[in-house]
Amino acid sequence: MLSRRGVVALAASVLLLGACGTSADDNGAQPGASAGSEKVTFEFWNLATAEPLKSFWADRVKEYQAANPNVTIKNIGIENDSYKPKLATLTQSGKAPDLYSTWGGGVLKQHIEAGLVKDLSSEAGDILGDFTPASLAAYQFDGKTYGLPTDIGMVGFWYNKANFAKAGISAPPATWTEFLDAVKKLKAAGITPIALAGKAKWPGHYYWAYLAMRVAGLDALSQAGTTNDFTGPDFVAAGQRLKELVDLQPFQKGFLNADYSTPDGQAATVSNGKAAMELMGQWAPSVQKDSGKGLGDDLGFFTFPSVDGGKGSAGDAFGGGGGLAVGVNAPPAALDFLKFALKKENHSKAVAAGGVLPVLKGEESAVTDPNIKVVSDALSAATGFQLYLDQAYPPAVGQEVNDAVAELIAGRKTPEEVVKVITETAKSESE
Template structure:
């Protein structure tokens, strides 16, 4: 999943951030509707949700068809897609992050090969297509890309005497202690959803063993190295400081009392989250969010192989079911029509993956610009592990990280669980 610097800069030319609002789940099943097309997406808060519905309604009217649209919260979407994939009955169009999850869906014969079938594909930067390309064939259409970093409330940092973003892990722990002493929750976390927590172990592994070490471990299916144990120890060390908001264990990411809402309300000083975080914090809290919001990369670890210019991240796109009608392909290109895509970018705070960025986004918002500026010196990327790896592996990493955070697992327990999951996949 790594990209050399020139490729990362090419991605930046197309745009490098998105804002996905993630809360209430929709009901239904891909096989329950009599509609001509079924469409599952995770843009489930307004204004994005209404805009996506508007696109579906417009396309349906133009083509005299019906579309069953399901706007689903992130974790609920992953759960439902897992069930749908196991049953062999997936929606005609569905959200995808690419990577190992998409590859497994392709291997199961569930996803249509889009190679040469999308008239609009030339509008999309080729670099953005890489996460959706498997064995030289295209299986998804991206609509944004970005990275995970620490979004922080500058005013709360200043009040606690943290005048500069921490650059090293030791500095980060000192900052956490200062923030806690000031009376604010240092970190917002949606512990119940698991995936937000996995960012911590992933990044610490990236900083201890580096991207090459992570890639080698995945290739071997063996995470027994000292650096991976160290990453688990550091997650446990952080958790022992009790840095998260009260009740984080039962809070989701996008709930009323969840991670993004806590951040939006100014009740926590920072969160480790993707490019969509500022908009999600505003939407989920019903506020304007922190007035003074900053962004910094995950800290480095002394003696580690990783550097701060290596980022965890990924894109967002749509895949099409293997047996979906041609209208599903037409809808993807309808979504990418300049007028529609420009509206999507504005209403959902997306950063475009278009070749001609100026035609759809002549000016980026300040939060997106922070991410783009941070990526200007990027030297490598890693797709979210719960998407890069097969679902059973990614799910195990999420679950095991939760165990580390709650003090229910040791670092060696974590490694054993992940290695056992890899062994079962072979």
């Protein structure tokens, strides 16, 4: 989902590096088999710090350990904004967790090139056919599979229906012009239009990415990733459209210092009725509920508006999902546990709880949460799909997208300066 790199204190990094290794014996738990006499321990780094996924993974760990008493799983849940810096610190040292969350794309490819993750094509070959092709795509490179999906989804606007009604907005905006008009109506009604985690940066890149999709189109984004050139007029125009929004001052007071999932962050601001909407992925309802009061039946969803004259399809979706990769030095028990957790009878529990969208064929019937279903329906009707830019491109380029767009939103960079610095980083990385 999402690039959140930063400097980690030396002491913290030392602790991380010291804790990352396994105590696994080469004769650890075999795939599909109960434990033998040899003891094995492995670390499971994940993002499940909020319900329902926190309980889902804790339950799977307990079940697996009960069936395999020689296996100890260190279930390490790490908050979203802290995860990327910690993972980067570890992988830069030439190590990887035994089992860890990944969004695939350029970041996973970098881990692959560094020899940090297992090729699962053969060892997980017996279950690859169970997944939908779309959910597997972000973890496959050159015909090989290096991770297994646990979720897939898309980013869109989550909004407060009561706030929209109060502002006289009868229907979600379908075009960028209508969206800007809705922002003006909300402000006129004394309602903060949008909550944004400006400090986190990655939520802001969603706006520029979607506008680039709508203005320039998916092919242009793909080509820019190949040519390392984002200076074309359509990418500048995407920034200009975003500046139109920024100039309306639509965000909550203090947004530049706001995080995403903290009690006073983006999700809570919407959840507590202090802002009318947020642009966020399918996990938004659960994080809103976990960090605030929750909107209940007043919570609605609409897809990102089209842009008049744009080359991109209004039906193209932006997002990703989540998956798990296995470190190259992980014991066999790590993959065995992953296979266990992703059995349909197990994974469907996460789908039914509203924590994730289906990634397994035939799992659609498990979707019961109306908020998740509306995203699932929108995704199934999508005409195209773009992975998060801070995951689709190499890590340094993705981080520059986040940083540069954050500067635009803060009023410190122009649309032209944004594409220039992203291009410079991309060309530097390719040299």
